[in-house]
Amino acid sequence: MAPIFDFETVRLDEKKERLLILDQTRLPGKVCYISLKTQEQIIDAISTLKVRGAPAIGITAAFALYLGMKPFIGLSFEAFYKHFKEVSTPLAKSRPTAVNLFWAIDRIEQVILRNRKAAIVDILEAMRAEACRIKEEDKIMCRDIGIHGISLLKPGWGILTHCNAGHLAASWYGTALSPIYTGQEMGYHFRVFADETRPLLQGARLTAFELQYAGVDTTLICDNMASVVMGKGLVQAVLTGCDRVACNGDTANKIGTNTLAILAKHYGIPFYTCAPSSTIDASCKTGENIVIEERSPEEITEKWYRKRMAPENIKVFNPAFDITHHSLITAFITEKGIVYPPFDFTREENDKK
Amino acid sequence: MAPIFDFETVRLDEKKERLLILDQTRLPGKVCYISLKTQEQIIDAISTLKVRGAPAIGITAAFALYLGMKPFIGLSFEAFYKHFKEVSTPLAKSRPTAVNLFWAIDRIEQVILRNRKAAIVDILEAMRAEACRIKEEDKIMCRDIGIHGISLLKPGWGILTHCNAGHLAASWYGTALSPIYTGQEMGYHFRVFADETRPLLQGARLTAFELQYAGVDTTLICDNMASVVMGKGLVQAVLTGCDRVACNGDTANKIGTNTLAILAKHYGIPFYTCAPSSTIDASCKTGENIVIEERSPEEITEKWYRKRMAPENIKVFNPAFDITHHSLITAFITEKGIVYPPFDFTREENDKK
Numbered sequence: 001m002a003p004i005f006d007f008e009t010v011r012l013d014e015k016k017e018r019l020l021i022l023d024q025t026r027l028p029g030k031v032c033y034i035s036l037k038t039q040e041q042i043i044d045a046i047s048t049l050k051v052r053g054a055p056a057i058g059i060t061a062a063f064a065l066y067l068g069m070k071p072f073i074g075l076s077f078e079a080f081y082k083h084f085k086e087v088s089t090p091l092a093k094s095r096p097t098a099v100n101l102f103w104a105i106d107r108i109e110q111v112i113l114r115n116r117k118a119a120i121v122d123i124l125e126a127m128r129a130e131a132c133r134i135k136e137e138d139k140i141m142c143r144d145i146g147i148h149g150i151s152l153l154k155p156g157w158g159i160l161t162h163c164n165a166g167h168l169a170a171s172w173y174g175t176a177l178s179p180i181y182t183g184q185e186m187g188y189h190f191r192v193f194a195d196e197t198r199p200l201l202q203g204a205r206l207t208a209f210e211l212q213y214a215g216v217d218t219t220l221i222c223d224n225m226a227s228v229v230m231g232k233g234l235v236q237a238v239l240t241g242c243d244r245v246a247c248n249g250d251t252a253n254k255i256g257t258n259t260l261a262i263l264a265k266h267y268g269i270p271f272y273t274c275a276p277s278s279t280i281d282a283s284c285k286t287g288e289n290i291v292i293e294e295r296s297p298e299e300i301t302e303k304w305y306r307k308r309m310a311p312e313n314i315k316v317f318n319p320a321f322d323i324t325h326h327s328l329i330t331a332f333i334t335e336k337g338i339v340y341p342p343f344d345f346t347r348e349e350n351d352k353k
Numbered sequence: 354m355a356p357i358f359d360f361e362t363v364r365l366d367e368k369k370e371r372l373l374i375l376d377q378t379r380l381p382g383k384v385c386y387i388s389l390k391t392q393e394q395i396i397d398a399i400s401t402l403k404v405r406g407a408p409a410i411g412i413t414a415a416f417a418l419y420l421g422m423k424p425f426i427g428l429s430f431e432a433f434y435k436h437f438k439e440v441s442t443p444l445a446k447s448r449p450t451a452v453n454l455f456w457a458i459d460r461i462e463q464v465i466l467r468n469r470k471a472a473i474v475d476i477l478e479a480m481r482a483e484a485c486r487i488k489e490e491d492k493i494m495c496r497d498i499g500i501h502g503i504s505l506l507k508p509g510w511g512i513l514t515h516c517n518a519g520h521l522a523a524s525w526y527g528t529a530l531s532p533i534y535t536g537q538e539m540g541y542h543f544r545v546f547a548d549e550t551r552p553l554l555q556g557a558r559l560t561a562f563e564l565q566y567a568g569v570d571t572t573l574i575c576d577n578m579a580s581v582v583m584g585k586g587l588v589q590a591v592l593t594g595c596d597r598v599a600c601n602g603d604t605a606n607k608i609g610t611n612t613l614a615i616l617a618k619h620y621g622i623p624f625y626t627c628a629p630s631s632t633i634d635a636s637c638k639t640g641e642n643i644v645i646e647e648r649s650p651e652e653i654t655e656k657w658y659r660k661r662m663a664p665e666n667i668k669v670f671n672p673a674f675d676i677t678h679h680s681l682i683t684a685f686i687t688e689k690g691i692v693y694p695p696f697d698f699t700r701e702e703n704d705k706k
Binding site for chain 2: 218
């Protein structure tokens with residue numbers, strides 16, 4: 001069977017020593033790629049959400065480090081490693097919540113340290129190979145989350161999702177949307193409700209776009225309408241992605257996720273978090289340890305609009321993520337299988353190493 | 354003490370035989386009045402939300418009937434009443450959910466029927482007087498909801514509100530915002546969180562505007578951020594208005610209200626519905642009998658935006674209201690006092706008559 005998507009979200013163009021990124025700020029109106037060569041360009045693309053989604057950010061960061069270090073081929077190992085730290089530090093600061101960014105940077109750093117006796121040219125080749133491996137593993141992770149996830153779903157179900165945790169946020173079929181696409185291939189005929197996801201509208205712009213592209217029956221709603229579709233019995237499962245999972249199962253994901261989990265509990269609907277192992281952070285005991293990115297007021301008052309939609313000088317609170325308490329999560333769907341409560345991801349993290 | 358607001362939302366200009374309405378679709382950028390003379394103009398103003406809010410719609414409808422019937426001064430009673438039915442029927446269809454519209458039309462109709470022996474000129478005068486009485490009663494109702502509501506609140510509290518149930522939706526201090534303005538006069542220093550209220554942004558455009566105008570400490574959030582401010586302990590009470598209350602206490606209000614009630618229950622925060630008696634509908638046994646207005650997809654995909662923010666041809670579900678189950682409501686704040694569960698508004702409605 002042909003894959004549903006004939007385009008990629010992040011791609012290394014080695015000949016031209018650049019990264020090609022599908023500019024997600026232009027969707028759904030325009031499907032266009034931008035070419036990124038410098039660290040500044042890549043950091044800007046991450047922080048302005050031209051590329052977003054925890055797995056895609058990790059892949060982008062890995063390629064960014066390879067491209068960013070290529071000019072330093074003539075250096076000693078010590079100087080090369082010093083430059084690596086200078087290059088990776090601002091990259092790590094481009095988004096504070098998604099752990100994949102730090103995880104990918106760490107994987108590349110470990111490759112450098114493991115190869116410290118090698119020639120710089122070979123270190124660079126090992127970095128390139130590791131970045132490609134991160135991307136390939138991501139594809140397999142996405143596929144396996146789809147395979148495990150579909151075991152929890154039945155044909156004809158209504159599924160609610162939030163933000164975008166699909167092809168555009170990762171590789172292959174994404175995380176939260178992967179069971180949906182897997183079902184699409186199997187003729188499951190899901191009816192999907194996509195929250196628009198204020199303030200940045202990733203649901204309206206990205207999830208609706210890619211589900212429609214894949215031919216999935218999709219209905220767009222405002223975030224505050226999820227309760228109505230749940231109450232009408234139109235939703236049999238909620239599937240979301242995640243940006244970071246603490247050891248106890250507390251999960252950071254796009255603002256609004258936590259509301260859906262509370263609503264799902266109220267209506268007795270299972271709430272599944274689709275989580276690649278790379279989003280598990282063993283250094284976080286609970287959600288209280290996760291830094292929540294606060295973004296600019298203008299995202300709420302002005303962005304997208306023809307004119308400002310709130311009074312001048314009004315105070316605004318704009319957290320980009322929230323924490324879903326582990327008690328609200330029915331199960332995690334990881335690439336390794338389904339994880340039911342009680343959650344303890346300390347060991348899971350150790351398995352990864 | 355000077356009243357907080359030095360402008361009115363709906364005003365009859367008798368000399369020029371017109372209704373002056375503060376055009377709420379232009380707020381917060383422009384404060385401007387539009388002049389309405391014909392029934393068509395008034396129906397259009399209601400259905401396009403230039404005037405909105407259950408009490409304000411009732412007042413507008415009452416004045417609309419008076420202005421609409423003035424040209425028929427020369428008719429017999431039978432012909433006059435026949436024309437009244439022709440004028441009131443399309444008006445009643447302009448918004449299906451708020452009961453005040455039907456309630457105000459019914460009050461004017463009862464005045465006509467009670468005065469059937471009188472001269473048409475006197476019937477018209479009685480209609481004008483009844484419309485003015487509806488508006489005056491609304492002011493007193495708003496004031497009394499504020500007075501009763503403040504007894505439930507403490508100085509320094511954080512209060513969350515949704516949509517706009519304030520001065521712009523009614524007279525005086527509105528319904529849900531009336532306890533807040535009453536507290537403002539008393540130096541209570543509330544910290545108010547205003548949900549922006551997608552898709553029509555009544556919270557960002559109207560509530561933020563009038564709270565700021567009144568000098569209330571106000572923070573604008575997206576609807577999907579309410580759970581975060583509740584979870585942080587920043588909210589001690591939720592106050593919302595309502596468009597229709599069934600006998601058992603099930604309540605129709607702006608889409609998103611029901612989510613807030615579920616969240617408030619989850620966090621153990623009291624959820625108060627500010628309800629003038631005019632919103633109680635004795636003909637509705639439960640929320641299941643309330644017709645929910647569905648509005649156009651473009652309100653979600655295009656309205657306000659510089660460009661379309663969702664793919665072409667995507668399905669959209671856009672209910673304008675939802676039903677909050679009576680079990681989620683801590684108490685109703687009416688102009689007559691606080692009503693605690695178990696709710697039975699059959700008698701309340703009978704008291705009105």
